Amino acid sequence: MKKLSILFVALFALFGFTLSPDAASAQKVMWGKTELKPGQIGKVTILKSTTLFKVEDGTSGPVTYDPVRELKPGEEYRVYGTKTIQGYAPLYDVGGGFYVVQSDGYGGRNIGHLKYETPSKAKLSLVNKK
Numbered sequence: 125m126k127k128l129s130i131l132f133v134a135l136f137a138l139f140g141f142t143l144s145p146d147a148a149s150a151q152k153v154m155w156g157k158t159e160l161k162p163g164q165i166g167k168v169t170i171l172k173s174t175t176l177f178k179v180e181d182g183t184s185g186p187v188t189y190d191p192v193r194e195l196k197p198g199e200e201y202r203v204y205g206t207k208t209i210q211g212y213a214p215l216y217d218v219g220g221g222f223y224v225v226q227s228d229g230y231g232g233r234n235i236g237h238l239k240y241e242t243p244s245k246a247k248l249s250l251v252n253k254k
Contacts, residue, residue: 153250155243157200160251166203166242168216168224170195174237177223179215192222203240216240 153160158167178190195201201224205217213226216238226238 153247155247158202160243160247161202162251163204164202164243164251165205166216166240168201168203168218169239169241170197170199170201170224170237171239172197172237174224176218177215177225178221179223180221189225195224214240 155167156169174195176192176195178192180190201216201218203216204219207215207217207223215223215225217223224238226240
């Protein structure tokens, strides 16, 4: 019985130390209202109402731009990449195939509807240490 309890304590100690999260990885790196994540290249802040689009890729590039919902001023979204299609303003990849566009698609520009920013090198180095 004594050996069994010692074994149990030893296993608990072993798994207790290996399953506890590392202090560095548990610490979040905040950037404005959002947490900075690995792979993120920037963020967009919505200044005026704008549309979130789902972009479906076809064989010859992106084909459909389906509006998903209206984004409200003050919301922030992580940006993982950008695209420029057929001379339009940049499309900002906010993940999951969703994009925000700096253009309304009718030749007019929504300049001032979005604010795009990139993180500082110091913040990026904190995220890449994880």
